[in-house]
Amino acid sequence: MDATLALDLNGKLTLPLRLLRGEVLRARTGWAGALQAGQFLKIVDPCGKQAGDFWAFNAANLDEHLSAMHTRVWVNRLCPRPGESFHTNHRRPILQLVHDTCGVHDLLTAPCDEHRYRLYGVQGEHASCTGNFRQVMAPYLGDKPFVPQPVNLFMQVAVLPDGRVETGDCPSTAGDCVVFKAWIDTIVALSACPQEFNPVAGWYPTDLHIGIYEAA
Amino acid sequence: MDATLALDLNGKLTLPLRLLRGEVLRARTGWAGALQAGQFLKIVDPCGKQAGDFWAFNAANLDEHLSAMHTRVWVNRLCPRPGESFHTNHRRPILQLVHDTCGVHDLLTAPCDEHRYRLYGVQGEHASCTGNFRQVMAPYLGDKPFVPQPVNLFMQVAVLPDGRVETGDCPSTAGDCVVFKAWIDTIVALSACPQEFNPVAGWYPTDLHIGIYEAA
Numbered sequence: 001m002d003a004t005l006a007l008d009l010n011g012k013l014t015l016p017l018r019l020l021r022g023e024v025l026r027a028r029t030g031w032a033g034a035l036q037a038g039q040f041l042k043i044v045d046p047c048g049k050q051a052g053d054f055w056a057f058n059a060a061n062l063d064e065h066l067s068a069m070h071t072r073v074w075v076n077r078l079c080p081r082p083g084e085s086f087h088t089n090h091r092r093p094i095l096q097l098v099h100d101t102c103g104v105h106d107l108l109t110a111p112c113d114e115h116r117y118r119l120y121g122v123q124g125e126h127a128s129c130t131g132n133f134r135q136v137m138a139p140y141l142g143d144k145p146f147v148p149q150p151v152n153l154f155m156q157v158a159v160l161p162d163g164r165v166e167t168g169d170c171p172s173t174a175g176d177c178v179v180f181k182a183w184i185d186t187i188v189a190l191s192a193c194p195q196e197f198n199p200v201a202g203w204y205p206t207d208l209h210i211g212i213y214e215a216a
Numbered sequence: 217m218d219a220t221l222a223l224d225l226n227g228k229l230t231l232p233l234r235l236l237r238g239e240v241l242r243a244r245t246g247w248a249g250a251l252q253a254g255q256f257l258k259i260v261d262p263c264g265k266q267a268g269d270f271w272a273f274n275a276a277n278l279d280e281h282l283s284a285m286h287t288r289v290w291v292n293r294l295c296p297r298p299g300e301s302f303h304t305n306h307r308r309p310i311l312q313l314v315h316d317t318c319g320v321h322d323l324l325t326a327p328c329d330e331h332r333y334r335l336y337g338v339q340g341e342h343a344s345c346t347g348n349f350r351q352v353m354a355p356y357l358g359d360k361p362f363v364p365q366p367v368n369l370f371m372q373v374a375v376l377p378d379g380r381v382e383t384g385d386c387p388s389t390a391g392d393c394v395v396f397k398a399w400i401d402t403i404v405a406l407s408a409c410p411q412e413f414n415p416v417a418g419w420y421p422t423d424l425h426i427g428i429y430e431a432a
Contacts (some may be wrong), residue, residue: 063361068285069326078379089363091331108324110285115307145279146362147305159375163294 001211005042007099007179017213025052027205028194030132032140034059035182035212040098043190044209045154048174049202051193053111053129053150055137056086056094059185062140064088066095068107068149078159079105079151085183086151094186099179104171106152108159112195113147120197132191140187152193153178155200169199217427221258223315223395233429241268243421244410246348248356250275251398251428256314259406260425261370264390265418267409269327269345269366271353272302272310275401278356280304282311284323284365294375295321295367301399302367310402315395320387322368324375328411329363336413348407356403368409369394371416385415 001022007015017040025031027050035041043052058064067089071080074087082100085093113130130147154172159165192208193201217238223231233256241247243266251257259268274280283305287296290303298316301309329346346363370388375381408424409417 067326069324069365072324072381073326076381078375078381089326091329091335108285108288110283110289110305113307119307149285149365159294161377165288165292165294 001042001044001209004216005211005213007040009098016216018216019211019213021212023210025190025192025208025210027192027207028127030129030136030189030191031210032136032187032189033210033212035186035188037182037184037186038214039182040213041095041180041182041188042177042211042213043153044175044177044211045102045172046174046209047206048172048176049154049170049199050172050206050208051155051170051195051200052153052208053133053191053193054153055133055148055150055189057140057187058088058094059187062187064090065148066151068151071107079107093183095180095182097178098181099177102154102172102176102178104154104156105178106155106157107149108157108165109152109155109167111147111150111152111191112193127194129191129193133189137187137189152200155193167198167200170202217258217260217425220432221395221427221429223256225314232432234432235427235429237428239426241406241408241424241426243408243423244343246345246352246405246407247426248352248403248405249426249428251402251404253398253400253402254430255398256429257311257396257398257404258393258427258429259369260391260393260427261318261388262390262425263422264388264392265386265415266388266422266424267371267386267411267416268369268424269349269407269409270369271349271364271366271405273356273403274304274310275403278403280306281364282367284367287323295323309399311396311398313394314397315393318370318388318392318394320370320372321394322371322373323365324373324381325368325371325383327363327366327368327407328409343410345407345409349405353403353405368416371409383414383416386418
């Protein structure tokens with residue numbers, strides 16, 4: 001992860017950032033961490049074609065979380081564009097999307113889970129985004145069963161004119177990234193999707209990289 | 217509510233139904249009730265242009281609920297069509313949509329809530345679909361904060377080719393209805409949407425009618 005980062009904010013301002021913490025998220029695994037208000041989170045797909053399922057919670061009240069259905073109402077889009085913010089179930093912004101080299105993310109599709117892999121016919125253990133989420137969020141959420149709709153980073157789900165939804169090839173190329181800025185103190189969770197039965201991880205799950213930055 | 221109902225199943229079979237329980241759901245209020253596996257639920261918009269926010273839970277395990285994000289993955293559509301089923305977060309069918317005279321429903325948009333009416337500038341009390349849900353589901357769910365994405369019956373939200381989502385006029389006309397069949401014992405909840413600041417309830421909230429039927 002780059003130790004510093006120059007963030008070009010819509011061509012209007014270049015903001016230098018300093019790395020506070022870098023993580024390599026191994027293929028098929030999950031990670032959770034804290035972001036303070038004003039800090040930046042960079043998520044990189046180093047190899048390309050790797051979806052990452054992503055969640056965010058208000059650190060001061062874990063009942064408040066990034067909510068796809070509330071975000072859609074606010075931005076009037078299926079997914080925010082750079083400059084726009086993801087909103088919570090309390091109808092306020094939690095993370096601003098400040099940089100996005102991929103431009104294609106999905107807020108419609110459920111995270112993979114044990115039930116999905118059973119339906120594929122997998123008989124033994126199989127990592128899943130839901131399982132990763134539960135594991136890494138257990139210190140914060142305990143055994144609460146609720147799993148919010150994730151932001152499926154670098155995942156392409158098209159809505160066709162007749163209402164069909166169609167999962168396509170993962171659109172990211174090596175080095176693609178997103179950067180979020182936290183509006184409030186936030187707990188974030190990320191799963192490097194272990195799905196190899198459809199193209200969301202390019203049929204071969206790989207690592208993701210994570211960096212937390214502050215303004216330099 | 218009709219005491220009997222002849223349900224035309226895709227032109228292949230006419231199934232006579234007998235009314236077990238009928239309810240008038242007053243404008244701006246909520247209702248919850250139990251459906252046994254195999255029973256049918258009819259929801260009618262008697263005046264037209266009235267959205268109803270609708271939820272369903274597995275009666276034997278309230279952590280399992282109708283889930284929009286899992287339903288989309290199963291039917292590969294934004295909303296099931298007659299014959300298709302709504303699915304749960306355990307990836308199994310809970311309700312089959314067996315009849316639908318409207319054909320337009322929304323599984324993308326958050327239910328209205330106190331935060332929404334505060335943002336409009338409402339200072340006093342205002343009914344909301346989320347508030348109605350919490351009230352009528354309290355005997356089942358207690359004070360669990362989680363509110364699943366509802367099925368917004370008779371609500372029109374278009375997805376445009378560029379990814380914008382656009383709330384349109386409520387498409388239902390007087391007498392439009394949907395009929396669901398329960399695959400499992402189910403607790404259902406319905407809110408007659410009290411929204412009068414956009415067209416989802418035709419700018420003037422009205423009643424909905426509910427009937428629970430069994431095969432005659």
